[in-house]
Amino acid sequence: MESxxxxxxxxxxxxxxxxxxxxxxAARERGENPYIIVLKNEGNRDFSQFDHSFVGVGDALLxxxxxxxxxIARVVLSGGVHHRxxxxxxxxxxxxxxxxxxxxxxxxxxxxxxxLRMVISLFESMGCKVYGVHQIAxxxxxxxxAINGSPLTEYDRRDIRVAAHAAKILGELDVGQGAICVxxxxxxxxxxxxxxxxxxxxxxxxxxxxxxxxxKGVLVKLCKPQQDLRADLPTIGPATMRGAAxxxxxxxxxxxxxxxxxxxxxxxxxxxQEGLFLYGLDLAAKNMGLE
Amino acid sequence: MESxxxxxxxxxxxxxxxxxxxxxxAARERGENPYIIVLKNEGNRDFSQFDHSFVGVGDALLxxxxxxxxxIARVVLSGGVHHRxxxxxxxxxxxxxxxxxxxxxxxxxxxxxxxLRMVISLFESMGCKVYGVHQIAxxxxxxxxAINGSPLTEYDRRDIRVAAHAAKILGELDVGQGAICVxxxxxxxxxxxxxxxxxxxxxxxxxxxxxxxxxKGVLVKLCKPQQDLRADLPTIGPATMRGAAxxxxxxxxxxxxxxxxxxxxxxxxxxxQEGLFLYGLDLAAKNMGLE
Numbered sequence: 376m377e378s379x380x381x382x383x384x385x386x387x388x389x390x391x392x393x394x395x396x397x398x399x400x401a402a403r404e405r406g407e408n409p410y411i412i413v414l415k416n417e418g419n420r421d422f423s424q425f426d427h428s429f430v431g432v433g434d435a436l437l438x439x440x441x442x443x444x445x446x447i448a449r450v451v452l453s454g455g456v457h458h459r460x461x462x463x464x465x466x467x468x469x470x471x472x473x474x475x476x477x478x479x480x481x482x483x484x485x486x487x488x489x490x491l492r493m494v495i496s497l498f499e500s501m502g503c504k505v506y507g508v509h510q511i512a513x514x515x516x517x518x519x520x521a522i523n524g525s526p527l528t529e530y531d532r533r534d535i536r537v538a539a540h541a542a543k544i545l546g547e548l549d550v551g552q553g554a555i556c557v558x559x560x561x562x563x564x565x566x567x568x569x570x571x572x573x574x575x576x577x578x579x580x581x582x583x584x585x586x587x588x589x590x591k592g593v594l595v596k597l598c599k600p601q602q603d604l605r606a607d608l609p610t611i612g613p614a615t616m617r618g619a620a621x622x623x624x625x626x627x628x629x630x631x632x633x634x635x636x637x638x639x640x641x642x643x644x645x646x647x648q649e650g651l652f653l654y655g656l657d658l659a660a661k662n663m664g665l666e
Numbered sequence: 667m668e669s670x671x672x673x674x675x676x677x678x679x680x681x682x683x684x685x686x687x688x689x690x691x692a693a694r695e696r697g698e699n700p701y702i703i704v705l706k707n708e709g710n711r712d713f714s715q716f717d718h719s720f721v722g723v724g725d726a727l728l729x730x731x732x733x734x735x736x737x738i739a740r741v742v743l744s745g746g747v748h749h750r751x752x753x754x755x756x757x758x759x760x761x762x763x764x765x766x767x768x769x770x771x772x773x774x775x776x777x778x779x780x781x782l783r784m785v786i787s788l789f790e791s792m793g794c795k796v797y798g799v800h801q802i803a804x805x806x807x808x809x810x811x812a813i814n815g816s817p818l819t820e821y822d823r824r825d826i827r828v829a830a831h832a833a834k835i836l837g838e839l840d841v842g843q844g845a846i847c848v849x850x851x852x853x854x855x856x857x858x859x860x861x862x863x864x865x866x867x868x869x870x871x872x873x874x875x876x877x878x879x880x881x882k883g884v885l886v887k888l889c890k891p892q893q894d895l896r897a898d899l900p901t902i903g904p905a906t907m908r909g910a911a912x913x914x915x916x917x918x919x920x921x922x923x924x925x926x927x928x929x930x931x932x933x934x935x936x937x938x939q940e941g942l943f944l945y946g947l948d949l950a951a952k953n954m955g956l957e
Contacts, residue, residue, distance in 0.1 A: 458875050541839055548832055550852045561841045566854040567871050576867075580858050584749050 383448020385409045385511070386441075386503075389418040389427075390454030394508065394610055396420045397637050398453045401512035410445050412438060417456055433460030435468045439501055450503045451511050452494065452606050455569070459490070468501070489549070491606035507605035508635060515639075517611070517655040519631040519664050523643045525652040528625070531593060532665045533559055535628045538595035539656065539663065546599035552609045555624070557592030570596065574618030581623050591625035595656075598633040609634040611653070616645040626652030631664075674739020676700045676802070677732075677794075680709040680718075681745030685799065685901055687711045688928050689744045692803035701736050703729060708747055724751030726759045730792050741794045742802050743785065743897050746860070750781070759792070780840070782897035798896035799926060806930075808902070808946040810922040810955050814934045816943040819916070822884060823956045824850055826919045829886035830947065830954065837890035843900045846915070848883030861887065865909030872914050882916035886947075889924040900925040902944070907936040917943030922955075 385407050389395030395411065395418060402409040403425075411418075411427035418429070426445075430437050441447070495505045509516050521527070527535070538556035541564060545551050551565030555577055562580065565573045574594065580586045596609035609629055619627050626646070629636075636642055636653070646653050657664030676698050680686030686702065686709060693700040694716075702709075702718035709720070717736075721728050732738070786796045800807050812818070818826070829847035832855060836842050842856030846868055853871065856864045865885065871877045887900035900920055910918050917937070920927075927933055927944070937944050948955030 459878060541841065544835055544839065545855070548835065548852060550832065550855060555857075561839060561857065563857040563859070564836075564841060564855040566846075566852065566867075567876055568854070568867060572867075576857075576859060576863075585858050587750060 384446050385449045385451065386445070386447040387411050388450060388452045389413045389420070389422065390452070390456045391417045391419055392454045392610075393420060393612060394635070394637055395453045396422070397515065398451060398508055398512050399425050401514070402451075405511075410441075410447060412441060414454075414456065416458055418454065431460065431464055431466075432456060432458065433465035435497060436466040439468050442501055442503060448503060449506060450498045451506045451508060452491070453508050455607070456490075457569075468497075492603055495603060495605060505605050508608060509604065509632075512635075515635040515637060517629050517631050517634045517636050519655045519657045519660075520666065522636065522639075522653040522655055523646040523651075525626070525646065525650075527652060527654065527665065530558075530591070531625050531652065534591075534593040534625070535595060535654070535656070535663070535665060537561060538593055539597065539628070539658075542595045542597040543600070546597055546602070549599060549601070552599065553594055553596045555592060555594050555622070557586050557624075558590030562586055562592070570594070571614055571618050574615070574622045574624075577622040577624075578618075586623075588623070591623060593624055594619055594622075594627045596627070596629050596634060597658075598630055604633065610637060611635070611642065612637040613641045613645055616642050616649070616651060616653070619651060620645065620649035624651070626654060628652075628654040628656050631655030631657055675737050676740045676742065677736070677738040678702050679741060679743045680704045680711070680713065681743070681747045682708045682710055683745045683901075684711060684903060685926070685928060686744045687713070688806065689742060689799055689803050690716050692805070693742075696802075701732075701738060703732060705745075705747065707749055709745065722751065722755055722757075723747060723749065724756035726788060727757040730759050733792055733794060739794060740797060741789045742797045742799060743782070744799050746898070747781075759788075783894055786894060786896060796896050799899060800895065800923075803926075806926040806928060808920045808922050808925045808927050810946045810948045810951075811957065813927065813930075813944040813946055814937040814942075816917070816937065816941075818943060818945065818956065821849075821882070822916050822943065823953075825882075825884040825916070826886060826945070826947070826954070826956060828852060829884055830888065830919070830949075833886045833888040834891070837888055837893070840890060840892070843890065844885055844887045846883060846885050846913070848877050848915075849881030853877055853883070861885070862905055862909050865906070865913045865915075868913040868915075869909075877914075879914070882914060885910055885913075885915055885918045887918070887920050887925060888949075889921055895924065901928060902926070902933065903928040904932045904936055907933050907940070907942060907944070910942060911936065911940035915942070917945060919943075919945040919947050922946030922948055 411422045411425045534556040538554040541554035541561045553565035553570045555563040702713045702716045704720045825847040829845040832845035832852045844856035844861045846854040
């Protein structure tokens with residue numbers, strides 16, 4: 376963690392969801408004065424408590440001028456990016472122009488992972504150091520074991536193993552991070568729709584009798600194996616917990632140290648109301664550290 | 667193909683969708699008098715033109731008595747089975763009783779494939795020979811190459827390769843048969859929801875701008891590698907074609923000889939109206955036989 380290096384102003388590139396706001400608050404608590412670069416059509420929270428401006432996803436030219444104007448030297452990416460920029464929206468910097476064919480190819484046909492790696496290298500080419508959310512707000516990281524204290528059943532452990540195997544392969548394909556296993560059987564894999572939509576699908580399939588009412592099941596979200604930890608760590612929050620409850624699941628497992636739990640107190644309150652578990656896996660340990 | 671063996675009456679086990687009706691008609695055209703065993707809550711077509719009765723999915727006892735009463739010696743499974751029987755609905759035969767713990771385990775936590783293999787072995791234990799739809803109605807099988815004559819673009823070939831790779835891995839996990847690739851990127855993998863629901867999801871993601879409007883993409887459906895060909899071959903029909911058009915895809919590819927195209931004339935008419943391709947892949951050939 377290079378969190379001790381605080382030379383130059385910190386910018387938070389804010390995509391979709393609550394995460395950028397948590398990161399901004401965590402940075403402020405550490406004595407930083409973060410500048411929020413809110414991505415148009417993506418960033419959808421209220422950043423009025425912070426210095427901020429709105430920028431099109433493909434507008435590298437404007438991003439570069441903000442970086443210069445505000446003396447930004449460190450950048451953290453946070454939140455989802457749902458819409459890829461259309462070619463007409465891209466305003467490249469001079470440096471990026473030289474690499475434009477490769478950039479366009481990545482934007483059009485690369486997996487999320489390839490796009491994020493490219494975005495990181497663009498910021499680096501502007502002289503910024505790119506950090507991961509886990510370096511700015513390490514308290515958000517999931518830890519090993521039962522995060523809410525609930526014990527796992529034998530069925531939960533089996534479902535976690537099966538879903539984790541599927542999620543690992545899904546990540547290798549650079550398709551998504553999440554897999555849901557019910558009664559030992561993978562019933563849903565996450566694509567472009569995202570985790571919340573996948574959970575809603577499982578809730579509907581359950582209501583329609585397409586998934587047994589008698590078996591609970593689990594959601595496992597894992598980092599893609601080739602993923603740069605500075606981008607798009609799997610994130611669990613209250614919406615995920617409520618979605619898992621609506622889908623009739625027993626709980627959620629993520630990889631300890633490589634996944635974020637935001638609004639932890641509310642997450643834990645929901646696990647208690649709904650009887651869910653929330654578990655951090657140690658993928659390097661025997662049996663993933665499952666107790 | 668053992669279609670020349672016509673000793674004993676043919677029974678068609680009819681699940682969800684149009685397929686059982688096509689198989690019944692194909693059998694009648696060959697001079698058979700098929701008996702339709704319609705699965706309750708699954709078979710949803712009008713079988714009044716054929717001798718038939720309704721049977722609960724788990725009611726092996728009733729199925730055995732029908733087989734004896736009507737002199738049935740050959741069985742073909744066709745159509746989807748969406749609902750797994752609850753334990754309370756299972757009325758096993760004496761022979762099945764001995765194997766009940768294994769049967770229950772398979773029903774509860776086996777993939778579709780494991781369940782179908784079990785059903786086949788149950789029919790065999792009742793003295794029936796189990797055939798595949800491709801043996802009773804070989805004219806439904808997809809052939810190699812452009813089924814509707816449309817040529818593929820370079821982008822189509824790339825998307826087919828990527829989706830086929832994902833579909834193959836999905837099959838190895840015994841999760842589903844279909845994958846959708848848009849602009850070189852896998853955007854959806856089929857789980858319990860089935861192909862039509864997955865296509866609808868892609869149409870919605872497209873409308874919401876989460877998938878580029880500029881790239882078309884393809885659906886590839888493949889047999890699971892470990893799959894018994896006598897059960898649940900990937901099937902394409904007019905609903906699939908219309909779903910692909912609504913999702914903005916360029917076309918559909920299946921494995922030649924291991925996928926069914928039902929209502930072929932209407933499918934081809936839709937491909938022409940919508941500008942879609944329909945292609946049969948030769949997985950054993952170099953580059954899958956893509957021209």
